[in-house]
Amino acid sequence: MTINFREIANFIWSVADLLRGDYKQSDYGKVILPFTVLRRLDCVLEPTKEAVLKRLEELRARNIQHVAPVLEREAKQKFYNISRYDFPALLADPNNIAxxxxxxxxxxxxxARDIMDYFSFADQIRRLDEANLLYQVVEKFASIDLHPDRIDNMTMGYIFEELIRRFAEQSNETAGEHFTPREVIKLMVYLLFNEDENSDLRKKGIIRTLYDPACGTGGMLSVAEEVLHSLNPDAQLKVFGQELNPESYAICKADMLLKGQDPSRIKFGNSFSNDQLKHEKFDYMLSNPPFGVEWRKVEKEVRDEHENLGYSGRFGAGLPRINDGSLLFLQHMISKMKPVSEGGSRLAIVFNGSPLFTGAADSGESNIRRWIIENDLLEAIVALPDQLFYNTGISTYIWVVTNRKSARRKGKIQLINAVSFFQKMRKSLGDKRNELSDAHIDEITRIYGAFEEGTYSKIFDNADFGYQRITVERPLRLNFQVSDERIELLKEQSAFKNLATSRKKGEAAKAEIEAGKKRQQEILDVLLSLRSDKLYKNRDEFVKVLKQAFKAAGQTLEAPIQKAILSALSERDETADICLDAKGNPEPDPELRDYENVPLKEDIHEYFEREVKPFVPDAWIDEDKTKIGYEIPFTRHFYEYSPPRPLKEIQADLVVLTNEISKLMEGILK
Structure with a gap:
């Protein structure tokens, strides 16, 4: 008999009719999801319930403490229950049901108990009991037949996923943070498995591992398992995950338990500060980490690992800015890759546009991109349509990363522009208005697998995304004049003002301030004696005049005061002589400093002679400041120029509009 999982999900969700009024719509899932898990576990354990209780008595009589392995074997499951209650027994005692x-x-x-704890199920029991709803809800679920001889693990998984989806729809926050559209996951899995589909994944009895460090409700783990089974029914995918949100963790762990996976492989906690799969490596990885979320809460742990362990830790390549931890997730996942000698790993991760280009050369983000690309880990990036996710309408990208590229992909990166591959949804869900059809998924996967240049596909060398950021300097040219206006500017210079300040207290401070004011006046007197209309266009000449004047006045010209005077009495002047440093080299003008990004494949000096020198002949490159950067200007590579409309067409339209406006005005005036 074919089971329609949606019909069963509909029936289960009808429990919401009992909750209406006492629960907000967005809270229905807090009751329905844990009760569904509980009922399924109850049905699964029913055939062995008495045998488990009898076996427990025997073990206790023999004073055996470690009973779990024995009871799991007796229950023929990875879980068991030693309470004398089940759903029928609960209904038999309505007065004590809580x-x-x-x-x-x-x-x-x-x-199993861990799942209920993270669902905060005790709170729901209390709340339902206080509302006199608990018995009715238990009774309703007791009428739902979820026995495994009727509903296998895969169908139960579909039922639970449908309930999760409905729960996600009720709450935009939950949907956005912890629920990835199923068709997006499906595309990611297809891209992940594509290179292996015709070889390893077809082998009989093959076992592979898959990990998601921000697994949410477990959608990626479930879809990956489903796709692998469609490719090879004999394959086994062991899934692992970690999740920070308690409720999502409970849902994910429950889903894995209901599908026959080992729920102990799902961990709770922050993957950065409390990696509970620290020493594990995986064949495949998938993730949709939260976009643009800051990592300040785990900053100390992450920075300590970066600074103390370097490349021996997870974050050796660099740290992104504090308000976006996306590239931390990618580094964390790369650290979980198996060595190439053990078969290597492949991963797919969803990002917004920021990780493509945020950060200048030598910044944390740029250095992370550089490390990934120079180590030939980035295989492909797919640009997705906008309005595809529940809590954001922004554009998103799938990065495919691997340490075992095929021979044809080595040293190459494929960009796929799939922004036009979508269909409008009949009904929007939050910000999600578009969706990928199966045909879109198949076509994107085909383009990826073909690895050819085309309308939607571009192939580049790794080095194409690198650049050298050169610092272009121009010489400092200043004129100097001792005028009343410029002398007034000296009074605002920090070194001059600080002469009349003191950190001391009491009389000592007063004395120091008075001495400072006297010194200020002495400096001003010397400068006032130099007042004239003469404009000096050579700094060395003016410094010589300045020093002579102070010497004639019997005063010392301290270096900080000389610097303050030169700053106040100078103006930039393109006709002045170049200012030279102590070694006789031109001194750069910070205000004229510029930067150029030179493609990594190009010689910076050839570029400079061609692109810079003809326009600013006195410029030079400060070689010590050259930095290497990497960015992926995705949109630029697929930009298509659209010429403006002919002027005659625009003028004709303007005439038509003008005539229409005139007619409207005539009607109003009449």
Missing amino acids: ANLTNYIQGFSDD
Whole structure:
């Protein structure tokens, strides 16, 4: 008999009719999801329930402490329950249903009980009991047949995913943070498996591992398993994940438990500061980390690892700006790659546009991109349509990263522009108005697999995304004049003002301030004696005059005061002589400093002679300041020039509009 999982999901969700009024619509899932898990576990354990309880008595009589492995074998599952209650027993005692249900949950083995704890199910039991709804909800779920002889693990997984989707729709926040559209995941999995589909993944009895460091409700893990089974029914995919949000963690772990996966592989906590799969390596990885979320809460742990462990840790390549941890997730995932000698790894991750180009040369983001690209890890980037996700309408990109590129892809990066591959949804969900059809997914995957240049596909060398940021200097040219106006500017110079300040206290401070004021006046007197209309266009000449004047007045010209005077009495002047440093070299003018990004494949001196020198002949490159940067200007590579409309057409339109406006005005005036 074919089971329609949506019909069962509809029936389960109808429990919401009981909750209406006592629960907000966005909170329905907090009751429905854990009760669905509980009912499924109850049905799965029913055939072995009595045998487990009998076996437990025997073990206790023999004073055996470590009973879990024995009871799992007796239950023929990865979990068991040692409470005397089940759903029928709960309904038999309506007056004590809250206490009995709590006892029942406490009887589960660790992983199953852990799920209920992170669902905060005790709070829901109390809330339902206070609203006199608990018995009705238990009764409703007891009527739902979720026995494994009727509904296998895969179908149960579909039912639970449908309930998760509905819960996500009720709350935009939950959908945005913890739910990735299924068709996006499907595309990511296809891209991930594409290079292996005709070889390794077809082998009989093959076992592979997959990891998501921000697994949310587990959608990526579920879809990956489903796709692999469609390719090879004999394949086994062991899934691992870690999640920070308690409710999402509970949902994910429950989903894995219901599908027959080992729920202990799903971990709770922050993947950066508390990596609970620290020493694990995986064949495949998938993730949709939150976009543009700051990592300030884990800054100390991340910076310590970066500074103390370098490339021996996860974040050796660099740290992105504090308000976007996207590239931290990518580095974390790369650290989980298997060595090439052990088969290597492949990963796919969803980003917004920021990781493509944010950060100048030698910044954290640029250095991370440089490390990934120079190590030949970036295989492809796919630009997705906008309005594809539930909580944002922005453009997104799938990065495919691997340490085992095929021979034809080595040293290359493929960019795929799939922004036009979408269909409008009949009904919007939050910001999600577009979706990928199966035909779109197949075509994007085909373009990726073909690895050929075309309308939607461009192929580049790794070095094409690198550049050298050169610092172009021009000489400092100043004129100097001792005038009342420029002398007034000296009074605003810090070195001059600080002469009449003191950090001391009391009389000592007063004395120091008075001495400082006297010194200020002495300096001003010397300068006032030099007042004239003469304009000096050579700094060395003016410094010589200045020093002679101070010497004649019997005063010392301290270096900080000389610097302050030169700054106040000078103006930039293109006709003045070049200012030279102590070694006789031209001194650069910070205000005329400029920067040029030179493609990594091009010689910076040839570029300079061609692009800079003809326009500013006195410029030079400060070689010590040259930096290497990497960015991926995706949009630029697919830009198509659209010529403006002919002027005659525009003029004709303007005439038509003018006539229409005139007629409207005539009507108003009449």
